[in-house]
Amino acid sequence: MNARRELLGALAGALLIAGCTGAPKGDPVRGMEVHKVCLDCHGTELYTSPKRKIQSLNALRKDVVRWGDYYAPALSEQDVDDVTAYLNRDFYKF
Numbered sequence: 660m661n662a663r664r665e666l667l668g669a670l671a672g673a674l675l676i677a678g679c680t681g682a683p684k685g686d687p688v689r690g691m692e693v694h695k696v697c698l699d700c701h702g703t704e705l706y707t708s709p710k711r712k713i714q715s716l717n718a719l720r721k722d723v724v725r726w727g728d729y730y731a732p733a734l735s736e737q738d739v740d741d742v743t744a745y746l747n748r749d750f751y752k753f
């Protein structure tokens with residue numbers, strides 16, 4: 660019984676860690692739709708260019724927020740999560 664509880668505890672801990680460092684929590688399919696407004700200025704080639712600036716998932720999310728603020732109304736938290744998930748899945752692959 661105790662061993663089982665310990666195992667469950669370990670599993671919960673592992674899930675917690677995976678949740679913190681794993682893939683972004685957004686929905687890439689929805690993110691692709693939201694991202695269409697971003698194509699006003701640049702295509703997706705920017706994201707795969709050898710000269711791209713973004714080097715981590717955190718930096719990617721920050722940049723999505725930065726560009727999202729350009730719009731009125733700005734992108735919502737959910738939009739940011741979804742666009743980040745989409746860009747990461749299809750281009751950045753962190």
Ligand code: HEC
Nearest residue numbers: 696697699700701705706711712713722723726727729742
């Ligand atoms: C007003 C024009 C404009 C709009 C609108 C715009 N961008 Fe950009 N974006 C740029 C320019 C110019 C750059 C390159 C210079 C820079 O990073 O500041 C850039 C760079 C980026 C980069 C960094 C690429 C890299 O790895 O170097 C990301 C990510 C990005 N944009 C995402 C978005 C997203 C997401 C949206 C929509 C929410 C968006 N942009 C809307 C003009 C725009």
